[in-house]
Amino acid sequence: MTITRNYQVSCDGHIVDCLGPYKATTNDASITSLNLCNEESCLRSFFRRGDIFILDRGFRDVINELQRYGFVAHMPESLLENEHQLTTQQANRSRFVTMCRWVVEVVNGRVKRDFRLFRHVFNNRAALHLKNDFRISCALINKFHVVIENPPEALEYVRIAKDRLSLENHLATYVEQANLNRRRVNFQMINSNNPHLDRFPQLTITDLKRLALGTYQLKQATSYYGEHIRQTGIYSIEVNNTLDDDVPLILGLNNYLLRGRIKSRHVNSRTYHTYLLISKDDAVANTLDTIVGYCCSCLIGKRTVGCCAYIMTIVWYLSWGRYNDVTAPASALDNFFQEYDE
Template identity: 45%
Template sequence: MIIFILDRGFRDSIPIIEECGYVPHMPSSRGRGEQLTTLDANKSRLITMCRWVIEAINGRFKKDYKIFRHTYFNVAMQNIMTDFKITAAIINATRRPYEDSVYVDQFINIINVRTNRENELAQYVIENNMNRQRVAFMPLDGNNPDFRDFPQLTFEELILFTLGSYNLRLARSYCHEHIRPNGVYMIELYRHQELINNKILIRGRIQSRHVRARQYYIYILINPATQGRQSVEDYYCSCIHGRRTVGSCAHIASIVYFLSWARHQQQI
């Protein structure tokens, strides 16, 4: 069986690929304002994890060899494969090959456990229309002592939480955007005793990188009775991938990154 791992640019080719007997996998998409289901969001994350090496190799071609950055003219098409093979040989001879992450076995275990897990926190937030409830939330800064219950994680635990370093790099960028001049990272704290006894629900607001008028709401459920990565029991974001339970979106990662690691390092 031949499997095609594609990005959304190939969406019009899916019927033809299936007619030829191949199995295509492409990240799911939704209409404007709609969220992916938990299962679709998880599958999309698995596809992007597999596609990362493809994008990384393409980046090497385009970064170092200008000819592959632009549209190829028809007159040169007869030489494209020769040029590509020569370039590939140079890259293989001079660049360090990619290797599996040292966390690959742990990633696989997390994926197997969480792929079919439903996001119960998302259901609770949506059913109670909590994105519109502002009275119960108290704005606090990230250095407030009320956040002493938030677990302190190692950087390795953060990588396992996000299933890779890509969203951690985005998380750092988000932190810089939401830090105030006085060094305060503004988030909001919410405690709801009826949700689960003695657990803390934290909500944050993140400005979209793509649409200035759009903000995303992030919910993180913390269990102070447990330690390390396991104490972050559940999380949900109002962005398109926010119901994901395999890894997390960059919005959730930014708050977890700041509260669990960066603020303890005196840097972001």
């Protein structure tokens, strides 16, 4: 099997060069390394020392080589040995990378959307003209595609991200020290219709985008919510009204703690705990300042630059979804297949 991949994309969505085809067993790092060794390749002839490469984790084995040639490379952080979560600083730096790298995913989507030939496995018999076909498709996209521009809120998101880059997640530290993921006695099961949640802020979509620093997590929230109400029709949450006396003062006063449990979107048997520290202060009611802190037990759950999709699911529903008559996506398919008793 052959594969065409590993192309460079500029910040506005123009494809600078496309490489390949290569054997399907050749990874991104190996492809990049091969082109770095070739002085006539685009990597060596077009790019200059000091140019910045925004990469994914598949390039981790070639980062040092890129740096030796004078390039600046950034990619999401990887787990430290014997750890199950990124640290707050690692997760924050990873969010900085994904805030820039989304352009690549947009271009990938355009290639598959506009050229059906590249949506499926390419027949080896056609591999002789595979590279030409792919280069032509990239040229057509460059000629006719809409230039990708930053959204109007981009500068605001960048400012927020920079301000929160070095911000520690004190709630995550407390959750670990108090071992809250394993404790049940202080948490009471409620549902989203409980009067207690009347204090939860009612936010706008603009507020939610500002919390996530983008729209990706917001788009995921609807699907996650749907998965959790299909069985009972109720969105269940756990609440702790009175924090223990040993809670550090850095978490503030006059707050209450919400805990949610959400299934992983990658592993069916895995469940993540999400925590929200909510202020009872009327002065900040129905604003983002009501959300004092948040954390999750997922890989990137400690970050303070934006939030993970699991946190966003709970915030989205409690602050916006339950006021707007939302339904689970594709709910019409739930009873599509009729079950027959044997």
